[in-house]
Amino acid sequence: MAYFEQLKESQDAWEVCAEALAKGIYNDDHVKFFCFQVLEHQIKYRHAGLSAVQQQLIRETLMKWLQCQLMNSQPEKPFIRNKAAQVFALTFVMEYVTLWPKFFFDILSLVGLNPHGVDIYLRTLMAIDAEVVDRDILHSPETRRNTLIKDTMREQCIPNLVESWFQILQAYQQSHPELTCQCLEVVGAYVSWIDLNLIANDRFVNLLLSHMSVEELREEACDCLFEIVNKGMDPVDKTKLVESLCQVLQSAGFFNVEQEEDVDFLAKFSRLVNGMGQSLVLSWTKLVKAGNVKVAADTLQAVEAKVPLLLQLLVHEDDDISANIVGFCYDYLHVLKQLPQLTDQQKANIEAIMLAVMKKLTYDDEYNFENEGEDEAMFVEYRKQLKMLLDRLAQVSPELLLEAVRRVFTNTMQNWQTALFMEVEVAIRLLYMLGEALPASHGAHFSGDTAKTSALQDMMRTLVSCGVSGYQHTSVSLEFFETVVRYDKFFIVEPQHIPNVLMAFLDQRGLRHSSPKVRSRVAYLFSRFVKTLFELNSADPVLISFITSISDFQENGFPALLTSDDQLFMFETAGVLIVNGESPAERKQALMRSLLTPLMDAFRLLLAKLPQETEEERQAALADCLSHAVGFASRTSKAFSNKQTVKQCGCTEVYRDCLQAFLPALSCPVQRGPLRSSVRSFLHRMIICLEEEVLPFIPAASEHMLKDCEAKDLQEFIPLISQITAKFKRQVSPFLQQVFMPLVLAIFEVLARPAEDNDQAAALEKQMLRRSYFCFIQTIASSGMNEVMANQGAENIERVVFTIIQGAVDFPDPIAQKTCFIILSKLVELWGGKDGMVGFPDFIYKHIVPACFLAPLKPTFDLTDAQTVLTLSECALTLKIIHLKRGPEFIQFLQQEYLPSLQVSPEIAQELCQVLQQPDVKVLKTYIKVRADERDSSLILKNVILCHVPPSCYEGQ
Known part of the structure; x- marks a missing residue:
């Protein structure tokens, strides 16, 4: 493989591969395949750099290889033929318009009607379709090129190609059905962008229809006709095409769906009818918009004429056949919705569709409820499509739908004891689906127009009182409880049914059901039901x-x-x-x-x-x-x-x-992780619910949780302490003063533990712990409990604040850096004034100010990252707060000590100090952002970094 990869990259090795293919030197399939791959690589990536002689060599190689195929008694393996077709197609794309305009003529004159040659020709056409046309493949960079290729083909060779397809379809329909199917696929692929008259004519359509009667060809012929029907056209022409095609199919007996036993063919035929129906609806829509009333009426008549066939296919026992016609059915209902008035026939059609949907929603005997597999998943998806139809039916005629469901539901509930489970389930299911299908004004709230609400109310009353909740099948049990919860508002109107329904939830019909699936779902539904009853004050x-x-x-x-x-x-x-x-x-x-x-x-x-x-x-x-x-x-x-x-x-x-x-x-020596986690979660809840009653328990809990802890334990413990701090503030100050340093030291100890260099999980855990630590310090600093940190002793305070400086500057984690600058701002605010903490002003000048300049100088400070930009903003705010607290002293320090130590020019230093003294902090933020954007890898100005670089590196720039 390594050797072959070298061949691909080599400048001239492809010529060796070309020779091997042209002369048929190798018999090994894998070697032949690889030679084509090397050639493909050359054409795809290096074609423009080849000389005219080399480009000619590629053309000759392909034609010689094709010639060999015509003489071979056995064809190459399909994977080699596919790869060869790909290489032919790539060469075509690169050379057709400029270098090889006779591409198709050369191939056709060589191939004739030789089956092996025809096979390569057809595969090449499909490969060209994938490269140039196929809408499922993204072609955006080559759109202009592809348009030029198609235009040139239309001008120069499409009629010849179509003629060749006709000859192939005619010659091979009996002797080589696989070639005929390939050719039908080609016609289907190309018909979308060539002149339709070349295909939609008597001789071609008659040939396709004759294929519809040949078992091996009929499915591919159906797909080909589908593509013809799907072609974008003028609405009047499209209607004529579909109608003439329908007439021929009907005359040939294809509309007699009941007599057809081949379900695979019927699935394809159903897709074709769906395409014809949707095309007619689209034509009707365009004609109505254009105000062409007469032709629109004729088109609507054409649509209506297909409804009997639609119904036969929709109600077919095979779900694939039924699913393939749903699109047309949906669109037809949309047409009816737009009509001002429905005829009796249209109302009959609506009712027939309703009955078909109700029938098709029904489970069959083979559905495996205990172990649902692929077939069951497909039926669930199919049911979703039927639900779309039901929703559309509700929009077209809510009264008809309500009445139809009521009829089915009432008849089934009267005899539920003797009915099959699937009949009972679908009856309840239909009642459930009405809740989404009918708008609220049609009774979803059991209020308003009594004529509309009474039907739903009657059905719900029947459901909860007829005893069907005891039906012994999981699907019926589940549907019963789902429907009760969907129509919880029914119990406002008739609260007398609540006790019976609650009993159903709690006994062997619900929570004690033999099926774990039912018990599980009922537990959730019961929770919802009870909450709703209280919300409605109906408990x-x-x-x-x-x-x-x-x-x-x-x-x-x-x-x-x-x-x-x-x-x-x-x-x-x-x-x-x-x-x-x-x-x-x-x-x-x-x-x-x-x-x-x-x-x-x-x-x-x-x-x-x-x-x-x-x-x-x-x-x-x-x-x-x-x-x-x-x-x-x-x-x-x-x-x-x-x-x-x-x-x-x-x-x-x-x-x-x-x-x-x-x-x-918390002090259990084994299984500490899960136990600590669950008790900690309980404490979180109790802090919310118990208020100060929880406080006596916190010290002991904290002590246990800080013993022998890992990074993850600490990371999860800190939010608990932060929650207490934020909620109780001064009430927990003594406790926080006591726990502060033990917690901080535990964090330092875990962070200092050595880890493997490539242990990413450990590195991430430490990063998250560091973030949590900084968030904890931020919570303390921001909650006005100055004394918690102030009472830790000078040495401890310094140690903690140094970690904040380190977090702001040294770790390439913008989220943590941002938090650190927020903390530094807060500490300056608390301790940086005239009456602040002793010695803190020195700390500001020695450490906090440099941090504000050094952090953005880091190469890892990436200003294309949104979090980093926020960090920069907090950094600017820290400088502003230092100025607010220290006043002119800070300006003097910058101008006379700090900035000169960085060798920043007096002009630049003055500019910065002027911006710092502006009352609006936004001015400083904008200034620093602009300067940071300008930097090569510096902050205030390029000068800041240039002063660290020998002058020879930037002289003259």
Whole structure:
């Protein structure tokens, strides 16, 4: 392979390959294939650099190779023929217009009607189509070239090519059907841009129709006719073409769909009818827009005449055949929607389409509900197309659709006990689909015009009271619950049905169903249903009694019945029921305790077992159970709101008990990662819900979480401390003063640990930890708790602030750099004034000011990056705040000490200082941005960096 790659790159090795191909030196297929690849590379990338003699050599090579094919008794392997066709096509693209205008004539005169030669000729035409025409391939850079090639072909050779296709189709339809199919594909590909009259004439169409009766050719002939019909044309001409084609197909008996047993052919035929129908609709649309009423009426009549055939294909038992006609059906309904009035026939057509859609929505016996594969996925996609039709039907005639669905639904529900599952499922499915298909004014809210809402209300009443929720099939069970939740507003009008529906959710029809798929979905739907009832103020006090049922679930088989994710929904639902119920606070507290106590008991029991386990797999399983228990308790707290707080519901003590039960897990010696993660998440929730009641638990939790921690542990712990800081501010100041340095030292220790040079995961973890650390310092600095850092001792403060300087300058991470400059601005604001921290002004001049100049000088400071531009802006703001705090002293320092030390000229220094003294900080930001954009790799001006470079490097520039 390496040798062959060298051949490709070599200047003259292609000539060796050309000779090998022309003389047929090698018999090995792979060698022949590679020789073509080398030739292809030469033509594609070096053609313009070849001499006229070399270009002639390529042409001769291809023609000699083609001549060899005519004499061979056996054709080359298909992959070699395809590669050869590609090389022919590339040569054509490069040379046809200028160097080889007789390309097709040369090939045709050589090939004649030799089957091997015809095969190469047809493959070459398809390869040319891929290079020049195919709309699925991006050709934008060569658009002008391709247009020129097509124009030249139309002028010089298209009639000859069409004649050759006719000869091939005629000569080989019986002896070589594969060549005939290839030729039909070529005609289909080229018809979009050549003169249609060359193809759409009696002799050609008759030939194509004769192919429609030959089993091996009919599918390809159908595709070819489809491409002819799809050609862009004047609407009147298009209608004539389609109508004449339809007439011939009908006369030949192709419209008798019921008698055709070949489903593959019918799928192609259905696509052809779809193309003809959509073409007629498009013609009608154009004619209506142009105001051509008479011809538009004739075209609409032509469309209507195809509807019986459309219906036969739409209702066909094979879904592929049906799916291929959906486009025409959709467009036809769109036409009806635009008509001022519908005829009886059109109404009958609408009804027939409705019945067809309802029939086709039905599952078949072979659908595998337990193990859905590719066939099932295809049916789901097909159902989505049918739903589009149903939505369009609702737009055309909502009354007809409502009545049709009502009829089907009512008949099925009357006999659901004896009906097949697919009939019951589709009846409920249709009711569900009406919710999206009908606009809100047609009853989606069960209010307004009674004539329109009563049908939906009747159907919902029937659904929840006829007992169909007990039907023993997963698809029916799922559809029942989905529909109940879709039409939750029905229960405002008829709340008396709520208890029965809730029982269905909770018993063996729902959460205790034998199918895990049903149980899982019902857990989610039940959660939605309960929330909606409370939102609508329609929750009967009877709801609270269902907490007992949920607690019973938890103790007697919940884990076996529902996955942990499903149980999350159940606990959230239980929380919603308790919190939003009308019970007094004492009752709510008792209910919440009855819900959470089993979790706490189980947690303590499993936590005691965990350290005694020796098998890692068993340890992981126990840790998983413990994490889930914490997650369930956490999820119940989602029910609280500003209107219904934990305190108002009397539940503070219950959640404090949870904290006491869960926090010991932080010191568990095994499975620390998952346990810490779940308890930390619970703490986040409690900070939101419990307010200051959570504060006594934070110190001990922090102490545990800071022991033996990894980068990831710290990174996840910092947001918790930041959340407490931001929420409680001064209330947690003593605690923060105490925890500040242990946390900072733990971070320093982890960041200082050595790592492998190429360990990208470790490097990323450290980068994220560094960012989290800077965010933590920013939170402290920004929350007005000056004392937290100020009371850490001079040495510690200096150490921390040095890390901020380092973050601002040394690490090529613009997100962290931006945060560091925000911190530096804040510290200057806090400590940089006349009554600030002792010694801090010196620190400003020695370290913060240089950082503002050095950071943008770094080669990694990339001003094309948006985050870096924001960093530059914060850098400018830091300089501005230093000036606000130190006044003329700072200007004097820049002019007399710092800028001269960088050998910046007095003029430049003065310019900067003038900008610094402008009241509007935007002036400084703009100035620095402009100067930074001008830099080679400097900030204030090129002078800043030039002063570090020997004069010889820039003299005269």
